[in-house]
Amino acid sequence: MYQALACVTDNKKIAENIHLIEFEAPSIANVIAPGQFLNLRVNDNLFPLLRRPFSICDVNNDRISVMFNVMGEGTKILSQKKLNDYVDILGPLGNGFNLTFNEKKTVIISGGLGAAPFPYLTKELLNRDKEIITIVGGRSSQDIIKHGLTNLFITTEDGSEGLKGNVIDCLKDINNLLFETQYRVFTCGPNGMIKAIKKYFADNKIVVEASVESAMACGFGICQGCPIEHVQSEDTYKLICKDGPVFNLNDIII
Amino acid sequence: MYQALACVTDNKKIAENIHLIEFEAPSIANVIAPGQFLNLRVNDNLFPLLRRPFSICDVNNDRISVMFNVMGEGTKILSQKKLNDYVDILGPLGNGFNLTFNEKKTVIISGGLGAAPFPYLTKELLNRDKEIITIVGGRSSQDIIKHGLTNLFITTEDGSEGLKGNVIDCLKDINNLLFETQYRVFTCGPNGMIKAIKKYFADNKIVVEASVESAMACGFGICQGCPIEHVQSEDTYKLICKDGPVFNLNDIII
Amino acid sequence: MSSVDLSVKLPNLTLKNPILLASGTVGYGQEIAEFTDLNKIGGVVTKSLSLKPRKGNAPQRIVETPTGMLNAIGLANVGVEEYLKSKVGFFKNYDTALICNVAASSPEEYLECVRLLDSEERIDGFEINVSCPNVKDGGLEFGNNPALVSKITNLTRGATSKFLAIKLSPNVARISEFARIAKEEGADAVSAINTLVGTAFDIYSRRPKIKNVTGGLSGPAIRPVALAKVLEIRKNADIPIIGIGGISVWQDVIEFMIAGASAVQLGTINFVNPGSAINFLDNLTEYCLTQKINSLSELTGSFTL
Amino acid sequence: MSSVDLSVKLPNLTLKNPILLASGTVGYGQEIAEFTDLNKIGGVVTKSLSLKPRKGNAPQRIVETPTGMLNAIGLANVGVEEYLKSKVGFFKNYDTALICNVAASSPEEYLECVRLLDSEERIDGFEINVSCPNVKDGGLEFGNNPALVSKITNLTRGATSKFLAIKLSPNVARISEFARIAKEEGADAVSAINTLVGTAFDIYSRRPKIKNVTGGLSGPAIRPVALAKVLEIRKNADIPIIGIGGISVWQDVIEFMIAGASAVQLGTINFVNPGSAINFLDNLTEYCLTQKINSLSELTGSFTL
Numbered sequence A, B: 001m002y003q004a005l006a007c008v009t010d011n012k013k014i015a016e017n018i019h020l021i022e023f024e025a026p027s028i029a030n031v032i033a034p035g036q037f038l039n040l041r042v043n044d045n046l047f048p049l050l051r052r053p054f055s056i057c058d059v060n061n062d063r064i065s066v067m068f069n070v071m072g073e074g075t076k077i078l079s080q081k082k083l084n085d086y087v088d089i090l091g092p093l094g095n096g097f098n099l100t101f102n103e104k105k106t107v108i109i110s111g112g113l114g115a116a117p118f119p120y121l122t123k124e125l126l127n128r129d130k131e132i133i134t135i136v137g138g139r140s141s142q143d144i145i146k147h148g149l150t151n152l153f154i155t156t157e158d159g160s161e162g163l164k165g166n167v168i169d170c171l172k173d174i175n176n177l178l179f180e181t182q183y184r185v186f187t188c189g190p191n192g193m194i195k196a197i198k199k200y201f202a203d204n205k206i207v208v209e210a211s212v213e214s215a216m217a218c219g220f221g222i223c224q225g226c227p228i229e230h231v232q233s234e235d236t237y238k239l240i241c242k243d244g245p246v247f248n249l250n251d252i253i254i
Numbered sequence C, D: 001m002s003s004v005d006l007s008v009k010l011p012n013l014t015l016k017n018p019i020l021l022a023s024g025t026v027g028y029g030q031e032i033a034e035f036t037d038l039n040k041i042g043g044v045v046t047k048s049l050s051l052k053p054r055k056g057n058a059p060q061r062i063v064e065t066p067t068g069m070l071n072a073i074g075l076a077n078v079g080v081e082e083y084l085k086s087k088v089g090f091f092k093n094y095d096t097a098l099i100c101n102v103a104a105s106s107p108e109e110y111l112e113c114v115r116l117l118d119s120e121e122r123i124d125g126f127e128i129n130v131s132c133p134n135v136k137d138g139g140l141e142f143g144n145n146p147a148l149v150s151k152i153t154n155l156t157r158g159a160t161s162k163f164l165a166i167k168l169s170p171n172v173a174r175i176s177e178f179a180r181i182a183k184e185e186g187a188d189a190v191s192a193i194n195t196l197v198g199t200a201f202d203i204y205s206r207r208p209k210i211k212n213v214t215g216g217l218s219g220p221a222i223r224p225v226a227l228a229k230v231l232e233i234r235k236n237a238d239i240p241i242i243g244i245g246g247i248s249v250w251q252d253v254i255e256f257m258i259a260g261a262s263a264v265q266l267g268t269i270n271f272v273n274p275g276s277a278i279n280f281l282d283n284l285t286e287y288c289l290t291q292k293i294n295s296l297s298e299l300t301g302s303f304t305l
């Protein structure tokens, strides 16, 4: 884990309300893995007070990038960063996706800005010669993020792009593509979607790794602000920032 | 009094740590007088919370400018404003310098950033065919602000520019220039300087108008945060923001 | 937009909307009228009035803190007599509730102030400040003493049949205890909260930044505390609450109402944005429309725990 | 730079410098060691330990507020036994004061915790948390009850001859009263302050943003209140004070010391800048040099009013 004062090397809007910001941060870039996250201090004064957590979106040599939505004050400030501004970054934080598995096929399921961690994951899976199917869901065409993703199956609730429906409908739809073989699933998105996915896969042996969110104060295990119920420990919560943010979906109670 | 969302039309550093920022604010520009002030909201979030008061430095058609020192968070943010940024301004606030007087000669005495209100005053005095002597004092050459001032007599404590000494030494020095005639004095600067000037002129009939400062929360008379003792009202304080910031130096107890 | 009812009914007082301007943050109302239309506001609470004029504390009286400020004005005011003579008249041109805030150094002085003011028709009600932390004689001591709050409420209630609110101090362990006392003695409402006691030092002179040593902390910084106090009162005392403390955006108004406030007051934010009260009104209506709320006052105490 | 003495002498405890890391904001010390060198810090206060492990409150536990945050962790901790088994060992590699914070639901449980921990040599002292606002059983109630604070202090004092501080609640009318009680019962110091009770609501769901309904407010927002509490204790009770509340820049450390603190604790700022404590040390030395102060502890209570 490092605390780096990282120089902004790019900051652009890639879709309505969605930004991609890139930093020069060699110490972090060299060690971070897909699914880990960063905790950014968006300002150098006291407002907002806390850092803002973001998944690592991609790594290019010494550069790391973050994909974000403008939600409130913090992300607004982030969206206004200019080239050569500096941002204070803690990272890599948490545990990322497990990349050592036998299955050849993988399915990435992304809902809305849940796409954020997947460009880097996609790259690393391809490096490992995995096959990827990516299901991208959203309310409408505007919410569909394709940046850095591959082999896309798109689904929108209003049918404005791809299949009309949700990611579960899409999963059913492409089930034949998976040929009943073993495959692995990676997912990130709204809680409702993750719950539905948990239910969908509840009865079979498919491993689903989900990246989950929570309000966070520290991001590295000192505040106990980010608890999640975990089947392996009834008497304590796990911490999303330290034990996650990626969990085996079977293990957590959401 | 207006609340104007004013567009930044210029923002430059005119000396070490000293900035001049200009806004397009016709409603204010058309009515503001020298010695009045503005209360600026330097940000659009809650930190810093309060507005920052600044003397009107100059007016050019629809544009108003402010000269400032980077002191803390507020002025730091102000110094970073870019062309076409917007700043929320309250003004004109307070009472400015009295411009209807008979004396032909005037002396402006400025200490450090006390120079801020005088470019506009200089312009208006010249418009009224007054003669001006300007005494500018500072600790050293770096503190000497000449921007927008005329007929300068400079004095520095360390002798790095002009007369070695303070503005009182300088006043004594140029006393002969004033030919024992009636003249008017306008001053702004550190409290110590203003006290010394008050003492210097205590025994004679010269009218000295001083612009004074105070911590302020509102700037227009609703918080009672900026009291000053005034000879005309023993049982109440006057308010610097509403009854000042310019006072006849004889009338106030500082 | 006008299909939403923003009005608020309090005992002895109906407001056209729940937004009042807080005592000490709008003087006697004149200056802020330059920036905002008082006719659109629920009401204005005057600076605390005392029987005799008060000069207030010597400077420095205020200092900024993170998203807050400390003040120790010391109840500088023109006194009841002068208020009636030269200040109240201004409001005769405005259609908005006028509430006189009263501060005093003895229960009898509170009574006397209210009696003198009560005969002025333009005055719609009273807010009794038993909680000002910045004066030596009385102030905080009253607000911390149940027996005195009881006595002051009782006496002032006897002196007026107009709206009567008791402004409570947050610098106590159980604010709801004081709310219950106010209720028992016949107050129509409680106002919560006044400022929190705070201080700040200059690290070079090692002197307090405020001449009075301590001051009252206000502004967004205290909002979570104010909300908790309102909630505590709502759960433990049966009296309408006027919520105060750190309101700076329209959402805060809703938050206070959900926690239990029937109306709210804007304080420190008036210094920053003198037009805030009015700016919030459209947002309140809009919120009610999207949330399918016919009458804003339905929100009061509507939390689900 | 090394000519300034930053050390602090407290009864039964000497610190190399006045900066401690506050309970609940550094866990048991391991994680923050990744970002900062604990050897340079005055000391670390553990997360509150209870006799049995506690799971803590259900999420959501935290919410940000203007320059502050609310938390209702609910004293999640591994319990005294597990602490002694697997956590305290980490500190054997570090030369810094280790203070165990203890929370319990009865005076006897406090006693038991301290007794169990006291035999561990590595532990340099105790901070007794009688002021946690986020647990139902005990917590705030203790901190508001003079008789209980007296009893808890008395019992724990009997169980250890190591440094013993009582951590006081700010949610009382007169905090100095509790400081005096702590002194009378033999405590070596008081820690002030714990968090202020606060809350926040979601205006769409109308539910509290924090599952526990209320939480404890910390961060820069509360600093003026914390400073006033320290000053009040300094003026009214004769016991060393550990100042806590909203420290975010080195100047704040000085301000707390001027107001009366012998040492300070950094809390919320650790989440934002885990290296803060160390970053401040050079500035403290530099300040002393320019202010011609030989020993930083001369500052304690050195205000001029």
Ligand SMILES: Cc1cc2nc3c(=O)[nH]c(=O)nc-3n(C[C@H](O)[C@H](O)[C@H](O)COP(=O)(O)OP(=O)(O)OC[C@H]3O[C@@H](n4cnc5c(N)ncnc54)[C@H](O)[C@@H]3O)c2cc1C
Residues within 6 Å of the ligand: A037, A048, A050, A051, A052, A053, A054, A055, A056, A066, A067, A068, A069, A070, A071, A072, A073, A074, A075, A076, A113, A116, A117, A212, A213, A214, A215, A216, A245, D063, D064
């Ligand atoms: C592990 C992790 C990874 C994330 N990755 C991304 C990402 O890659 N891209 C992205 O756009 N967003 C991501 N988020 C969510 C992101 O942190 C929030 O959108 C952001 O903090 C909002 O800040 P704000 O100031 O703009 O909004 P505000 O609403 O003003 O935030 C207020 C407070 O709430 C917290 N908060 C608000 N929304 C969330 C949320 N959904 N999750 C957690 N905390 C929240 C903030 O941290 C802050 O303390 C991630 C969150 C976590 C926990």
Ligand SMILES: Cc1cc2nc3c(=O)[nH]c(=O)nc-3n(C[C@H](O)[C@H](O)[C@H](O)COP(=O)(O)OP(=O)(O)OC[C@H]3O[C@@H](n4cnc5c(N)ncnc54)[C@H](O)[C@@H]3O)c2cc1C
Residues within 6 Å of the ligand: B037, B048, B050, B051, B052, B053, B054, B055, B056, B066, B067, B068, B069, B070, B071, B072, B073, B074, B075, B076, B113, B116, B117, B212, B213, B214, B215, B216, B245, C063, C064
């Ligand atoms: C009527 C008036 C006119 C002024 N004109 C000018 C001017 O033309 N140019 C200029 O550079 N400065 C001027 N000042 C001072 C200017 O307002 C402060 O320098 C500025 O507010 C500092 O803000 P900051 O956030 O950078 O500093 P901070 O130190 O962070 O300010 C903290 C707080 O203290 C107050 N404060 C700090 N210093 C002063 C001060 N000297 N006077 C009053 N309040 C202070 C601020 O308002 C703020 O609330 C004027 C002040 C007044 C009252």
Ligand SMILES: Cc1cc2nc3c(=O)[nH]c(=O)nc-3n(C[C@H](O)[C@H](O)[C@H](O)COP(=O)(O)O)c2cc1C
Residues within 6 Å of the ligand: B223, B224, C022, C023, C024, C025, C047, C048, C071, C073, C075, C101, C129, C132, C167, C193, C194, C195, C217, C218, C219, C220, C222, C244, C245, C246, C247, C265, C266, C267, C268, C269
């Ligand atoms: C400068 C100032 C002066 C105040 N004067 C009074 C007063 O005279 N009487 C009173 O009851 N409250 C007074 N208050 C308290 C406010 O009415 C209000 O209760 C408090 O500021 C909290 O609200 P806010 O956070 O919105 O400012 C004053 C507050 C400020 C900031």
Ligand SMILES: Cc1cc2nc3c(=O)[nH]c(=O)nc-3n(C[C@H](O)[C@H](O)[C@H](O)COP(=O)(O)O)c2cc1C
Residues within 6 Å of the ligand: A223, A224, D022, D023, D024, D025, D047, D048, D071, D073, D075, D101, D129, D132, D167, D193, D194, D195, D217, D218, D219, D220, D222, D244, D245, D246, D247, D265, D266, D267, D268, D269
């Ligand atoms: C997330 C969090 C958890 C805390 N847990 C504890 C605790 O377990 N025991 C305790 O005595 N204080 C606890 N505190 C209070 C802090 O130790 C400190 O008193 C308070 O936060 C004020 O300091 P600050 O403003 O610097 O954070 C906690 C504070 C925070 C923010």
Ligand code: FES
Residues within 6 Å of the ligand: A215, A216, A217, A218, A219, A220, A221, A222, A223, A224, A225, A226, A239, A240, A241, A242
């Ligand atoms: S965010 Fe602090 S422990 Fe997880």
Ligand code: FES
Residues within 6 Å of the ligand: B215, B216, B217, B218, B219, B220, B221, B222, B223, B224, B225, B226, B239, B240, B241, B242
């Ligand atoms: S600054 Fe508010 S009254 Fe003068």
